[in-house]
Amino acid sequence: MSDVTMGSLITCFVTAAMLTQSAGTLQESWEPAGYTTESMATDVRLSRIRIISAQYECYLKIISDPPYEKDGSYCNRTWDGWLCWDDAPTQSVAVQQCPDYYQEFDHSEKASKFCAENSLWFRHPESNRTWTNYTQCTAHTRDNQKVGCKVLHFIHLYLTGCNYFWMLCEGIYLHTLIIVAVFVEEQRLLWYYILGWGFPLVPAIIHAAARSNYFNDNCWMRIDTHLLYIVHGPICTALVVNLFFLLNIVRVLITKLRVTHQAQSEAYMKVVRATLILVPLLGIQFVLFPYKPDGRLTGEIYDHVMHIFMHFQGILVTTIFCFFNREVQSAFKRQWSQYKVQYSHQLTSTEGSHSNMTSLTEFTGYSLTQTINNNRTNGKDCAEILVLKEPGISM
Template identity: 30%
Template sequence: MDDPERIAREQIACDLANNNTVPPTGLYCEGTFDTWLCWPHTPANTTAYAHCPVFVPGFSTELLAYKECTADGTWWRHPDSGKPWSNYTTCVKPEEDVSEVIVLYETGYSISLIALLVSLAILTYFKSLRCARITVHMNLFASFALNNALWLAWYGMVVNNADIPKENPVWCRFLNAILQYALLTNYTWMLCEGLYLHTVLVSAFVSERRLVRVLLAAGWLLPVPSAIIHAARRTASDDPFCWADDGAPRPELAVLVCVTVILNLAFLCNIVRVLCTKLRAGGGAGIARPSATALHALRATCLLAPLLGVQYLLTPFRPERDASWWRAYEYVSAIMTSLQGLCVAVLYCFCNGEVLAQLRRKWRVLTFRPRANSTTNTTVSFVRSAGAGGGEDKV
């Protein structure tokens, strides 16, 4: 870890060791400390090796990192950063390499993002679909799209660039903070879906316009305090590696997630109870039967509510890297987590009867209008031609 006290202590020890070491003859690279390891004076055109640091998560200390001294007596510089570079990619055992898992995450998030953007485009295009319920759906889509886009940025700019976590710049910590906020909005907007259904089906006499305003504020603002506390705590503790870790969820984040999931399940249980009562009554005695659209939204919410909790429910059971089922766990977690946005789009848009009806209507207009015009023109021409011909026969 990039602990300032450790860095200062090991910097002094490294300088002392290199000052007390006789440098090699001829051209050589001067010994240096790269904040992780101390590298000795090294002859030109050779490579220095050192055991991987113990404090970096995922590194195996029995493996070796290396640093190249070029032919002109300078440490090799990375072409992207232009800075002297030490190779720590060899510190991860092949069986512990997570590059395939990262590819799974990137693929899943990309698919989900495309599906969500298409859903938003469809709901924006068809003005006739606009209502309070669709507004809630669109905000849910937007929260997932934001979350997926930020995850793709995180993998592309931080995870796939070994130097960035080590340097721990401000922008990557800010990206992590925004990412945690976006993740929390998924849960608060899923809660808004459940709250909307509960209010509309259980409390019939409610102003939907006022309800939507309340949900808009709750969906986007509820995660703010948790995200701010999380960022403040990590800033105060000076956490390294762009605040990326594989440990248990932070309490300030986990509490909000657990509360939203539990409340949503409570809402859904009460909704099911009320619907069963209405269905048994058969719509008699002035009791309105629930619409097919409401039932579809309820089914979608019932399916998604537990699905969104999987990410946090699986974390306590995460195996150690040396466990036989560690890789299987990572694959399952990557698939289920990254494709949540796709599930949201499918359940609330692509399987929505109203949306499908609008798409079918639009498709018929685009497909059959030219053919109908062509048939009409042909018929008119035929009638005129026949009429003209009949006149000539009478003459």
């Protein structure tokens, strides 16, 4: 063994010996906590100390173990940074348990290291450095993460489909209400529930099955595949159908406004207002502006507007169709007036009850005073009468 190697070993011994005691102390006092910044830092520090301690023990083993005595060439015993590997014959694979330094590692799995024909440990072709196969140590963790990620992506695609198909349900309902008014009473909400909540499951399930079999990338996040049209195709169809409903509703509104013989400018303003109201309700903005502009500023404006229409659609529709509606405002005013009248009536009744109680108290006090006075008077009269009735006193 060369002087340089011996010097490196001595340096390693000194460093590891200084940290081994600290590792033992930390192992006794450290307990897993939540994934806070402090606990994660403690976990990393503990892992590093344990690795240095294992390195120290490995170099002791390398020095103390007897030399390789089998026939044939072999790869020298070594420390790869995580595990200690014994001498191994050429064209063989050394296998041992995965280290338990990290929570992400599965200690029940195996790590492997290949001894090449030239009596050197295998080098990775990309880095040209000695390489140990630890992929199985995290395979279970990665598989669980992939499954959970794909499930979340499936739910995301399903809810996205529900969003657009409920827009289609709104378009169908309004179109039926305005254009085919004779069938309004025959509309059943069950069919809208099936279309809005049930139908988006079909493309989402088909997409998941197709992705699993033909394009099973990490989390199904890549967009360079035509399989996305399984989900996007029905969504685009729903938007195009809603655009047809919008145009037909505007046509009917213009026809009815012309029949009423109103001023043309006022009629057009009503049509424009009705159209603008229906655009966020039916999702027509995605058809009118399907592509994002190339400019940075215009692109950001496009993103913000589209996100407002998409994520705050419920608030927009409620504000436009409910709070800005004159009938709804009148109903609110009526309800508020009734509430004020009821409150005033209750207040008046409370004051009247208080006045009656006061009068009753005064009356009771007055009666009690009169009774006491009468009793006093009667007592005096009785005394006088008794005196008059004494013997020897004439009446």
